[in-house]
Amino acid sequence: MQREDRKAAIAAYKERKAVAGIYAVRCAATGEIWIGQTPDVDAVQNRIWFSARMGSNPCAGLQRAWNAHGATAITFEVLERLKPEDSAYIRNAQLKERASHWRTTLDADTI
Secondary structure (H helix, E strand, O other): OHHHHHHHHHHHHHHHOOEEEEEEEEEEEOOOEEEEEEEEEEHHHHHHHHHHHHHHHOOHHHHHHHHHHHHHHEEEEEEEOOOOOOHOOOOOHHHHHHHHHHHHHHHEOOO
């Protein structure tokens, strides 16, 4: 990649609008589900997969499932994208409420 192309790609990434949302990580082998909330739903999967590959995912259940069954048994799914909010306080309250709803609905754990 040329230097100018790389700089343009980095600038485009920094300027993009992050979309908050709720996501699920599922283990096909065990049927376990973990629900999480994030201010940037498009970037969170990379963070989760990286920490699991390194053996340092903070969610012990997810890390155990990853170690036992491998990456092919784990899937990522965006459950809900929130509308953009001007206030971080309102966005965080919505994230907390919607994550709780999904945990109850899917009988899932927290990631």
